[in-house]
Amino acid sequence: MTTEFLSLICLGLCLGYEDEKESEKLSKPSLHAWPSWVVEAGSNVTLKCRAHSQNVTFTLRKVNDSAYQREQSSAGNEADFPFTDLKPEAAGRYFCAYRTAVSHEWSESSEHLQLEVTDKHDELEAPSMKTDTRTIFVSVFSCVSILLLFLLVIVIYRCSRNEPVIPNFQSERLQTADPQGVTCAELSTNTLSEAAADTTAEPPRSHEYVALKV
Numbered sequence: 001m002t003t004e005f006l007s008l009i010c011l012g013l014c015l016g017y018e019d020e021k022e023s024e025k026l027s028k029p030s031l032h033a034w035p036s037w038v039v040e041a042g043s044n045v046t047l048k049c050r051a052h053s054q055n056v057t058f059t060l061r062k063v064n065d066s067a068y069q070r071e072q073s074s075a076g077n078e079a080d081f082p083f084t085d086l087k088p089e090a091a092g093r094y095f096c097a098y099r100t101a102v103s104h105e106w107s108e109s110s111e112h113l114q115l116e117v118t119d120k121h122d123e124l125e126a127p128s129m130k131t132d133t134r135t136i137f138v139s140v141f142s143c144v145s146i147l148l149l150f151l152l153v154i155v156i157y158r159c160s161r162n163e164p165v166i167p168n169f170q171s172e173r174l175q176t177a178d179p180q181g182v183t184c185a186e187l188s189t190n191t192l193s194e195a196a197a198d199t200t201a202e203p204p205r206s207h208e209y210v211a212l213k214v
Contacts, residue, residue: 026107027052031096038116039086047081049096049110056098063093063112091117 029051039045049058058079062068072079079098083090094113097106 026098026100026103028108029058029096029098029110031094031110031113033113033115037114038118041086041088041117041119043086044082044084045086045115046083047094047096047113047115048078049081049098050078051098051107053077053098053100056100058096058098059106060094060096061109063095065092086117088117088119091115 029049031047031049034046034048036045047060049060051058054077055075056077057071057073058081060070060072060081070081072081079096081096092115094115095109095111097109099106
């Protein structure tokens with residue numbers, strides 16, 4: 001009787017423990033790509049999903065593709081999902097989840113992982129385009145610099161030639177305006193003297209004309 005009672009107690013404890021484990025919320029797994037999340041077409045890559053529990057079943061899914069689903073059981077806490085001979089169609093966002101042996105629901109989904117599949121031809125074209133653009137920029141910059149330098153040399157040359165000419169030109173103008181060094185005041189005085197002399201000399205001429213007439 002005592003043995004049966006103890007057996008019932010143990011069974012109840014075990015069932016309660018399993019119910020507790022089943023109702024326990026599973027933590028979010030992590031997903032990463034190896035060797036990189038950016039790979040060339042035709043190469044291989046592995047998506048690794050890791051959980052915080054062991055003896056679990058993992059699932060890998062793709063965003064916007066409900067038909068894509070891969071499952072894998074693992075005795076540990078990690079599962080590998082290999083991709084071989086990658087095609088451009090394999091690119092996209094992936095996420096994973098897991099569940100334990102006693103749980104009936106999947107855990108919370110991992111963070112989305114973006115897988116990019118690049119074309120090797122495009123990668124070779126991109127550096128060449130960058131090189132061509134850089135070469136054009138350097139050539140244009142060099143031509144503009146040479147042109148500006150040439151214009152600067154011309155301006156400096158003309159300025160250096162015009163500097164000594166300006167004083168000589170001004171002195172010539174002064175000499176032309178005043179060839180004998182006579183000032184404006186002296187010219188005015190001379191003009192008045194000449195006018196007075198002409199006025200004084202004019203009456204005798206009229207008297208002489210009258211005498212001759214008589």
